[in-house]
Amino acid sequence: MKTETIYQPTKGLTERQLTYCPGCTHGIIHKLIGEVLVEKGLLDTSVGIASVGCSVMSYEFFNCDTQQAAHGRAPAVATGIKRTNPDATVFTYQGDGDLASIGLAEIVHAAHRGENITVIFVNNAIYGMTGGQMAPTTLIGQKTTTSPRGRDQGDTGLPLRMSEMLATVPGATYLERVSVHDPKHIRKAKKALEKAFDVQTNKQGFSMIEFISTCPVNWGMTPQDSLNWAVDQMIPYYPLGLYKDGTKEEN
Amino acid sequence: MKTETIYQPTKGLTERQLTYCPGCTHGIIHKLIGEVLVEKGLLDTSVGIASVGCSVMSYEFFNCDTQQAAHGRAPAVATGIKRTNPDATVFTYQGDGDLASIGLAEIVHAAHRGENITVIFVNNAIYGMTGGQMAPTTLIGQKTTTSPRGRDQGDTGLPLRMSEMLATVPGATYLERVSVHDPKHIRKAKKALEKAFDVQTNKQGFSMIEFISTCPVNWGMTPQDSLNWAVDQMIPYYPLGLYKDGTKEEN
Amino acid sequence: MAKGRIIIDQDRCKGCALCVYQCPVHILELDTSTTNQKGYTPLMVNDPEKCIACSFCAMICPDSVITVERFVKE
Amino acid sequence: MAKGRIIIDQDRCKGCALCVYQCPVHILELDTSTTNQKGYTPLMVNDPEKCIACSFCAMICPDSVITVERFVKE
Amino acid sequence: MAKVLMKGNEAMALAAIKGGCDAFFGYPITPQNEVPEYLSYHMKENNRVFVQAESEVAAINMVYGAAGAGARVLTSSSSPGIALKQEGISYMAGSELPAVIINVMRGGPGLGGIQPSQGDYNQVTRGGGNGDYHVLSFGPETLQETVDLVRHAFDLADYYRNPVMIAVDGLIGQMMEPVDLDNKIASMDLPTKEWASNGKSGERGRLNKIVSLHLDPYDLEKHNLKLKKKYDEMVEKEQRYELINTDDADIVIVAYGTVARVARSTVKTLREEGIKVGILRPISLWPFPEKAFEKLPESVHSLLTVEMSLGQMHQDVRIVNEGKRNLAFYGRAGGVVPEADEIADEVRKLVKGANA
Amino acid sequence: MAKVLMKGNEAMALAAIKGGCDAFFGYPITPQNEVPEYLSYHMKENNRVFVQAESEVAAINMVYGAAGAGARVLTSSSSPGIALKQEGISYMAGSELPAVIINVMRGGPGLGGIQPSQGDYNQVTRGGGNGDYHVLSFGPETLQETVDLVRHAFDLADYYRNPVMIAVDGLIGQMMEPVDLDNKIASMDLPTKEWASNGKSGERGRLNKIVSLHLDPYDLEKHNLKLKKKYDEMVEKEQRYELINTDDADIVIVAYGTVARVARSTVKTLREEGIKVGILRPISLWPFPEKAFEKLPESVHSLLTVEMSLGQMHQDVRIVNEGKRNLAFYGRAGGVVPEADEIADEVRKLVKGANA
Amino acid sequence: MAKHEQVIVAGFGGQGVMLMGQMLAYAATNEGLNTVWIPSYGPETRGGTANCSVAISDSMINSPVVTKPDSVIAMNLPSLQKFEPKLSKDGLLIVNVAAIKDYDYRDDVRVITIDANKEALALGNLRVANMIMLGAYIQATGIFDKEAIVAVFKKSFTGDKARLVDINIKALETGMKIVD
Amino acid sequence: MAKHEQVIVAGFGGQGVMLMGQMLAYAATNEGLNTVWIPSYGPETRGGTANCSVAISDSMINSPVVTKPDSVIAMNLPSLQKFEPKLSKDGLLIVNVAAIKDYDYRDDVRVITIDANKEALALGNLRVANMIMLGAYIQATGIFDKEAIVAVFKKSFTGDKARLVDINIKALETGMKIVD
Ligand SMILES: Cc1ncc(C[n+]2csc(CCOP(=O)(O)OP(=O)(O)O)c2C)c(N)n1
Ligand SMILES: Cc1ncc(C[n+]2csc(CCOP(=O)(O)OP(=O)(O)O)c2C)c(N)n1
Numbered sequence A, B: 001m002k003t004e005t006i007y008q009p010t011k012g013l014t015e016r017q018l019t020y021c022p023g024c025t026h027g028i029i030h031k032l033i034g035e036v037l038v039e040k041g042l043l044d045t046s047v048g049i050a051s052v053g054c055s056v057m058s059y060e061f062f063n064c065d066t067q068q069a070a071h072g073r074a075p076a077v078a079t080g081i082k083r084t085n086p087d088a089t090v091f092t093y094q095g096d097g098d099l100a101s102i103g104l105a106e107i108v109h110a111a112h113r114g115e116n117i118t119v120i121f122v123n124n125a126i127y128g129m130t131g132g133q134m135a136p137t138t139l140i141g142q143k144t145t146t147s148p149r150g151r152d153q154g155d156t157g158l159p160l161r162m163s164e165m166l167a168t169v170p171g172a173t174y175l176e177r178v179s180v181h182d183p184k185h186i187r188k189a190k191k192a193l194e195k196a197f198d199v200q201t202n203k204q205g206f207s208m209i210e211f212i213s214t215c216p217v218n219w220g221m222t223p224q225d226s227l228n229w230a231v232d233q234m235i236p237y238y239p240l241g242l243y244k245d246g247t248k249e250e251n
Numbered sequence C, D: 001m002a003k004g005r006i007i008i009d010q011d012r013c014k015g016c017a018l019c020v021y022q023c024p025v026h027i028l029e030l031d032t033s034t035t036n037q038k039g040y041t042p043l044m045v046n047d048p049e050k051c052i053a054c055s056f057c058a059m060i061c062p063d064s065v066i067t068v069e070r071f072v073k074e
Numbered sequence E, F: 001m002a003k004v005l006m007k008g009n010e011a012m013a014l015a016a017i018k019g020g021c022d023a024f025f026g027y028p029i030t031p032q033n034e035v036p037e038y039l040s041y042h043m044k045e046n047n048r049v050f051v052q053a054e055s056e057v058a059a060i061n062m063v064y065g066a067a068g069a070g071a072r073v074l075t076s077s078s079s080p081g082i083a084l085k086q087e088g089i090s091y092m093a094g095s096e097l098p099a100v101i102i103n104v105m106r107g108g109p110g111l112g113g114i115q116p117s118q119g120d121y122n123q124v125t126r127g128g129g130n131g132d133y134h135v136l137s138f139g140p141e142t143l144q145e146t147v148d149l150v151r152h153a154f155d156l157a158d159y160y161r162n163p164v165m166i167a168v169d170g171l172i173g174q175m176m177e178p179v180d181l182d183n184k185i186a187s188m189d190l191p192t193k194e195w196a197s198n199g200k201s202g203e204r205g206r207l208n209k210i211v212s213l214h215l216d217p218y219d220l221e222k223h224n225l226k227l228k229k230k231y232d233e234m235v236e237k238e239q240r241y242e243l244i245n246t247d248d249a250d251i252v253i254v255a256y257g258t259v260a261r262v263a264r265s266t267v268k269t270l271r272e273e274g275i276k277v278g279i280l281r282p283i284s285l286w287p288f289p290e291k292a293f294e295k296l297p298e299s300v301h302s303l304l305t306v307e308m309s310l311g312q313m314h315q316d317v318r319i320v321n322e323g324k325r326n327l328a329f330y331g332r333a334g335g336v337v338p339e340a341d342e343i344a345d346e347v348r349k350l351v352k353g354a355n356a
Numbered sequence G, H: 001m002a003k004h005e006q007v008i009v010a011g012f013g014g015q016g017v018m019l020m021g022q023m024l025a026y027a028a029t030n031e032g033l034n035t036v037w038i039p040s041y042g043p044e045t046r047g048g049t050a051n052c053s054v055a056i057s058d059s060m061i062n063s064p065v066v067t068k069p070d071s072v073i074a075m076n077l078p079s080l081q082k083f084e085p086k087l088s089k090d091g092l093l094i095v096n097v098a099a100i101k102d103y104d105y106r107d108d109v110r111v112i113t114i115d116a117n118k119e120a121l122a123l124g125n126l127r128v129a130n131m132i133m134l135g136a137y138i139q140a141t142g143i144f145d146k147e148a149i150v151a152v153f154k155k156s157f158t159g160d161k162a163r164l165v166d167i168n169i170k171a172l173e174t175g176m177k178i179v180d
């Protein structure tokens, strides 16, 4: 029988096997980026910025030019690249520790300047790479290696919601929070990602897609349980949806 | 005729003559802080944190214990003090360059942790001390030494509104923006300041009062024209008012 | 009859089982009888005839293990 | 008749004139005939009889130059 | 107390608690994560403060505030994280604030790697913050020496009102070894912190200020000279070192930390071969133990510096040596730990007549 | 071209433009503010990039990105600001990225003051970032030399794929002096940046990666050795210095930057008194011009290091000296510039028999 | 009898090789011996190989780094390939042959092969394969007696994990018996 | 004629002392002389005293720092008190006595006193007091002729500020005449 390939590994990623743990959603997000870059014809003109976190090696995975940034500074690195190469498609790939903790000033100011870049923000409510410490996004009660009795509001406050916060920054053009816990949501996430890159292509300014992601290893759950936990625990606190779309305001 | 003193220099400030330029509203804000600390009986148990900016020497002016923090890091310094001395009243005094530019991560994270401190944020839309460079709060079209042709949105984005942004941070309890351009507003500002310190006394978390302030020297205006410019130009973009009051939510 | 089939690049598989849970017709399983190069128990298809070529398994697979082909009537 | 009076600590004054604009009865002015220790033309009161002891001048003065006293009827 | 088997990082964390540490502020980074992890649990147990800061920059400035308010404070990080702390450390030195800083060194530069290294010797001993200042710093060899120094460091920091750094290679942080956390160590008689700016001005009847700003250059110079006096005192009093088998040595290996330990094996092997080799082991990195070199016998004709770096401490050896002895260097970089045999080969090259 | 009178900071900024600087990223700090101020106007005029970053940390990482994408990049700061850039500089060295960094030094430590200083010598020459790396750095004397070096620095940075630092005391930044911005300087033949990661992988047919991570220690060591080769080349080729009146000297002053200039007056005075004194003026700070010392005549019995610091470069003098000559040090700190007469007094103390 | 032992334990991450080494180090500490345990992870952060070394001695331990081990416990093929060559002459090599078919072992060392996975599954828990290997090791070297290790189990597995003590003891015994 | 001149100009911030020094440095540059202008602000950032030094020479300028000036232009009392002692013997001291009553001047230097404020107000603009002092200075030293300074004015005051050229020239002339 004749066959037609309807799904295959994207050319947007290299052949290198991913270094993520089994079932970690970093991999799904990588694939989406690769697919969108290929489908939009942007791969050859893109520069991806790997941040410090489990995705530090993503410079080996994206099938385009890459730079590896210091922890938290990917938006600054992106600024340097984009300003000197306005025609390149520049995107950062950042974890929640990277973006919401040490790199908070850099992300807010990239948005503030209306930097014409795309940010992929992978929120897994934990520091994956360093072994599961508390992140600003860790949920109340969540046990991590530095909140061994569960995150306590009195001591460490309530989790930061980055999309909501950035929505108040005038320079931010497009902000959406998505999830990849099932095919339906993966499709939606891809749509959002497409839009984010379109914003950049159209020189409409700063775009960020926040992905609800998992960390089976440091959450201490199976991959599927992790997806369920993301749905049951994370999404209620981090509602999915569009947080800002300033593309209409622009001309 | 017998007299009664109804207004006099506050004991909340030392005798040292302020180093601010003629007509700079930093001085008015200093007085208000001094008055509130005296009236609330907090002076003897306070630690004020001077940041880097024109107010760097404020450690000489507040009549209480003080620490001088590195540029932007006053909220971190305050955290160190407050956590080890929970009974002290701890406040920072920060300019817009200090708080909204280099110190952005520190202010957001102090709010995020719900740090039980009071922040005095002096927004004069410019870097005063270093000679009038552009701040994140500089208005569109405003000329500064690093936006010599006037701040341009395309290049540097739209001004950051810190109170609005911090209002999205769950840990922030009390946020208000005030002005000191006339006696009526000075009175209102004082009320807000009182409330902010009450929040701290009641261990209700993070409080910040944003003051619309002037910089006659670097704006290149007379002091009175500066007040007028603050009213006509700044306040429309930075509306006065309460941005968050979480004191009711707490018990 | 099968609408299509999946091709598994076994040595890339990390045995995370995410695909297993997504398959609407429940034909996927980990092969616990073996381990691949990396030491994981890889994916296998139980009842290929049932595949409806929905691509769900492939979409969720983080490691690009699965290729999906649809049978085309000639 | 004056309701009160202001006391000016001339050497602290920086001649910024903010008080001048705030005085509702317009009795404040800078003394351009002189300069103080710091080289500024300091504040002076033109018509003390008109002072209503509203404290506006003192409140706006950034440099704590002004003390305000109200006359109390005995 | 009996020795307990502990991981280096955890032992350092516990040692800090035993050293009277009131507060910890830090940010995760490999290979020192067990320090904050351990403390996140045990500081609260002891009613002390643990805060995971948003960054290393914030962490060191929290340390500044807490130290300025009179607390005994610890922070811990690894190489790139220490780089980010340099401004804050300079501020602390300038404001004369005590604190203990642990640096569990990994390979660099940049993100580098996470394997053990001594590539931060310059970073540790020459600051990197601005201005004329020094950080009292130690590079211990065994876990026991490390924990003893961590405990003692709190006293030293308070005594000098200056940051004290414990710089260990990642191996010391990651390995497990039996240690006695209650080992008898010197304890110092310290005055109460009358200078602390902690909101007790009422009680105290005087305002306290923590400041590093001195706008008048003559004031600042006076301040610099005051600091220098402290540094001179450290140079006088805090040089620490161990001389191992040097009494009759012809050749002396200069090495600290894990490298010194490896070199002990080298010495054992070579002594069996009849080669008279010893070790000069700096324990204090700044001040560099210049005095140790004065104690070497005349018989020593060559010094071989061995580092897990491409030659940083070696510059200090050059300084002390003043051209007196033949100098050689051997280093491994990037996280590679030199093996005893490699070092032995280098020593053999220095044996007189070896090359003849 | 005729000389124009310019303020040091502005002249450096213009020199950068003339040096082909494509982009500037920086954050205001006294006493270097005229650099960004000048460029905020003139870079746009020249269709180049000017961004005021939110902090020094962001600035150096913008520099990283732009340099990694192949641009000629400048950043500028002063002492505490440079401290904040140390991590980024270490990353750039690790990733082999070229850029020019201006440090207009002020008094420290901490916030210190805003008066001219050379208290950052350690910061400049010993890094402060993590790991085994070096920054090629220069400490020019006059404004002309400064602008010539700024222009040349862009070539050097590209040639070595390494950051280059121009470290001037605040006086050079703040003073005005006539300069020729088109002075003939050596220009280097540079290959195109095939390695730049700039989104032209399609055109190029190959992916470019900018990375400082090498998780395998043996890989990282290999990388370290590769870097070292470059540093060795710099040591070989980039030692720069001036010998002034040293041919017949008994005593030589070692000084750089403004201090060297002041010392010229000292030499004039003392030569009139018959004291044979000269100057060894390092221009490159790293590599320290060890070769210059080899060129000193036998007659030189003493070296007097003079710094606007309490003795940082002096450690390098100790290294080179190898105990050969009598060493002395004189330093002013905190922003005080030593006067010619003070230096003269110090020299007089070294005249043989002076103390006898 | 003077004790000097340097052993490397190696396998996939997740096979419990770190724990095996730690058990030895704890036992050594309890007996008042000097010991150093050093972990080592491969360049890949996850899913790669992991190993640790343990040095045990009744005198001071100089170089803590084990470069020429007296014993190697290899839990998989890559580990075997990596560490067999480093083993000192006449050393001890214990191999989990669960996934290893043919292998040409050095003939100047003592080789013990065990299908520890099979044995562990027989005990009802694949995860105790490591303790089977450990049992084999202490039996083959005589470095510690069973009780020394059991004492460590009891100290290490507390709270929730206390229930693991028994099966681990069984695994240990199984390993010891295989060598016996 | 060999030119060597070191002058310090000092006063309150806002009195235009920096500009005075710069005018001299520009004039020197135009004539192909070597020159160094160095600003100095007091420890107080604002409202304090400010001064600058200018060194001018037809040979290379070594130490750019002026410690023993040939001339001092003092615009107020604090400046006079600070810099008079540093003036070299037989040096030139030009003082704006607008706010200075009695003062006991050194007798080993040449002293020129001018009420520059009064003169400036007479010209209709207090802010040109500085250029009156400058006029006095060039006249007293002969270091530059009027045209040299006027040329600088014309180059410096452009655009909006071009209208300032005339009054500054008048001020310059006024100063020159006073010394004349
Ligand atoms: C300056 C600096 N500080 C700390 C680290 C250590 N570090 C590496 S990754 C990381 C956190 C990563 O967490 P996140 O960004 O959430 O990414 P994830 O691993 O969860 O995907 C930290 C703290 C570092 N490399 N550099
Ligand atoms: C790390 C560091 N970067 C830069 C500076 C220089 N600096 C001093 S104050 C200041 C800006 C002050 O502006 P703002 O906070 O708005 O206070 P203002 O003076 O306007 O009151 C800057 C950039 C510094 N001291 N330290």
Ligand code: SF4
Pocket: A019, A020, A021, A024, A025, A026, A054, A124, A128, A129, A214, A215, A216, A217, A218, G046
């Ligand atoms: S540690 Fe967590 S985030 Fe990192 S790769 Fe593993 S599962 Fe994913």
Ligand code: SF4
Pocket: B019, B020, B021, B024, B025, B026, B054, B124, B128, B129, B214, B215, B216, B217, B218, H046
């Ligand atoms: S520079 Fe501006 S903000 Fe600073 S004191 Fe002067 S007027 Fe006030």
Ligand code: SF4
Pocket: C005, C006, C022, C023, C024, C025, C026, C027, C028, C050, C051, C052, C053, C054, C055, C056, C057, C058, C068
């Ligand atoms: S394509 Fe659909 S039906 Fe076929 S195996 Fe995958 S998930 Fe199951």
Ligand code: SF4
Pocket: A023, C012, C013, C014, C015, C016, C017, C018, C019, C020, C042, C043, C060, C061, C062, C063, C064, C065, C066
């Ligand atoms: S999702 Fe992919 S990696 Fe996971 S089990 Fe299925 S095929 Fe294997």
Ligand code: SF4
Pocket: D006, D022, D023, D024, D025, D026, D027, D028, D050, D051, D052, D053, D054, D055, D056, D057, D058, D068
């Ligand atoms: S108190 Fe009121 S009326 Fe009196 S001078 Fe002041 S402002 Fe004028």
Ligand code: SF4
Pocket: B023, D012, D013, D014, D015, D016, D017, D018, D019, D020, D042, D043, D060, D061, D062, D063, D064, D065, D066
């Ligand atoms: S407001 Fe104060 S400083 Fe300003 S003029 Fe009036 S009294 Fe003087």
Ligand SMILES: [Mg+2]
Pocket: A053, A095, A096, A097, A122, A123, A124, A125, A126, A127, A128, A135
């Ligand atoms: Mg994360």
Ligand SMILES: [Mg+2]
Pocket: B053, B095, B096, B097, B122, B123, B124, B125, B126, B127, B128, B135
């Ligand atoms: Mg400001």
